[in-house]
Amino acid sequence: MENALFDALAEPNRRRLMALLLKGERPAGDLVWALRLSQPAVSKHLKVLREAGLVEARVDGQRRMYRLRPEPLAELERWLDPYRRFWGGKLDALEHHLDKGS
Amino acid sequence: MENALFDALAEPNRRRLMALLLKGERPAGDLVWALRLSQPAVSKHLKVLREAGLVEARVDGQRRMYRLRPEPLAELERWLDPYRRFWGGKLDALEHHLDKGS
DNA sequence: GAGAAACATTCGATATGAGATATATAACCT
DNA sequence: AGGTTATATATCTCATATCGAATGTTTCTC
Numbered sequence: 181m182e183n184a185l186f187d188a189l190a191e192p193n194r195r196r197l198m199a200l201l202l203k204g205e206r207p208a209g210d211l212v213w214a215l216r217l218s219q220p221a222v223s224k225h226l227k228v229l230r231e232a233g234l235v236e237a238r239v240d241g242q243r244r245m246y247r248l249r250p251e252p253l254a255e256l257e258r259w260l261d262p263y264r265r266f267w268g269g270k271l272d273a274l275e276h277h278l279d280k281g282s
Numbered sequence: 283m284e285n286a287l288f289d290a291l292a293e294p295n296r297r298r299l300m301a302l303l304l305k306g307e308r309p310a311g312d313l314v315w316a317l318r319l320s321q322p323a324v325s326k327h328l329k330v331l332r333e334a335g336l337v338e339a340r341v342d343g344q345r346r347m348y349r350l351r352p353e354p355l356a357e358l359e360r361w362l363d364p365y366r367r368f369w370g371g372k373l374d375a376l377e378h379h380l381d382k383g384s
Numbered sequence: 385g386a387g388a389a390a391c392a393t394t395c396g397a398t399a400t401g402a403g404a405t406a407t408a409t410a411a412c413c414t
Numbered sequence: 415a416g417g418t419t420a421t422a423t424a425t426c427t428c429a430t431a432t433c434g435a436a437t438g439t440t441t442c443t444c
Contacts, residue, residue, distance in 0.1 A: 183294055190292035191402080192285055202364055208421060218404055223422055225402090242411045242420045253365050254373045260355065260362075262304055267352045271359050293431085310391060320434050325392055327432095344390045344441045386444090393438070400431075408423070414416095 182259070185252045188232035193217065194225050198248065201235060207243040284361070287354045290334035295319065296327050300350065303337060309345040 188194055193215055200206065200214055212222045226246060229235040233252045237244040264271050290296055295317055302308060302316055314324045328348060331337040335354045339346040366373045 186288075186292045186297070190288045193402090195288070199364075202368055209419095212421090217402095219421070220405085220423080221403055227422080237421095239411090244421065248365070248368065250365075250369045250373060253362065256362065257373050260358065262301075263350070263352075263355050266304055266350065271352060271356050295432095311389095314391090321391070322393080322435085323433055329392080339391095341441095346391065387442105388444105389440100389442075391439085391441105393436105395436080396434100398431105398433085400429105402429085403427085404425105406423105406425080408421105410419100410421085412417105412419075414418105 182255065184232040185234070185255060188228050188234055188252075189256075191225065191228070193221075194229055197222075197225060197229060198234065201246060201248045205238075205245050205247040207240070207245055208237075209243065211246065284357065286334040287336070287357060290330050290336055290354075291358075293327065293330070295323075296331055299324075299327060299331060299348075300336065303348060303350045307340075307347045307349040309342070309347055310339075311345070313348065 189198075196215060197211055200211060208223065208226060209219075211226070212219045215222055217225075226235065226237070230237065233249055235246050236249050237246050239245075260271075291300075298317060299313055302313060310325065310328060311321075313328070314321045317324055328337065328339070332339065335351055337348050338351050339348050341347075362373070
């Protein structure tokens with residue numbers, strides 16, 4: 181369901197997990213250490229991300245190697261499409277305007 | 283804050299409101315009727331969307347005309363950007379699994 | 385100014401979510 | 415088999431979100 185996608189992304193720590201996985205596949209333990217949350221908390225977040233299809237886990241010995249999956253974000257792109265058209269496809273140009281100097 | 287954006291979009295009824303506003307400016311009353319929720323419930327959802335910058339209201343007599351605002355969705359595009367790059371900018375083409383080896 | 389219409393805000397109730405602690409499962413090792 | 419490591423699940427608590435009903439505010443009309 182599309183709702184699972186938005187729900188999964190609504191949580192900041194889950195977006196942190198997504199960002200960490202941008203650097204490549206990682207075992208769950210590394211993610212626990214990086215987030216500085218309890219191991220069960222991170223495990224639960226990973227479960228939500230898995231059920232939304234945003235990540236998948238590969239078994240490697242006693243570890244679970246996590247990596248990103250593109251499909252749900254492609255769905256997010258499609259969700260965004262009508263809004264892009266609404267503003268004449270100028271969403272990207274606007275984005276640069278928002279990015280003021282540091 | 284970026285969090286307000288994802289939080290606002292996480293709620294299905296708020297996404298319904300966004301979709302309705304794709305057809306153009308509308309008074310709050312129309313949105314109440316369309317959602318078939320109580321008037322206060324819709325008003326509260328509209329407040330969340332306003333505070334996230336996703337919509338804005340124009341006073342028209344005793345009505346409030348609501349319309350979409352592009353900036354937060356442009357921010358969403360920017361958030362999506364690293365993931366697009368992660369998959370070689372091919373998020374829209376949905377057919378491939380991902381493999382390692384860039 | 386009185387009353388009505390259109391929205392917003394407050395309030396009380398329930399539901400859902402995130403967190404930690406404790407416990408369970410599974411794979412590895414000797 | 416027993417012990418250790420890595421991760422998942424179960425249980426509980428606390429906070430926040432959502433909803434409807436009631437109430438407040440603003441603006442229109444008469």
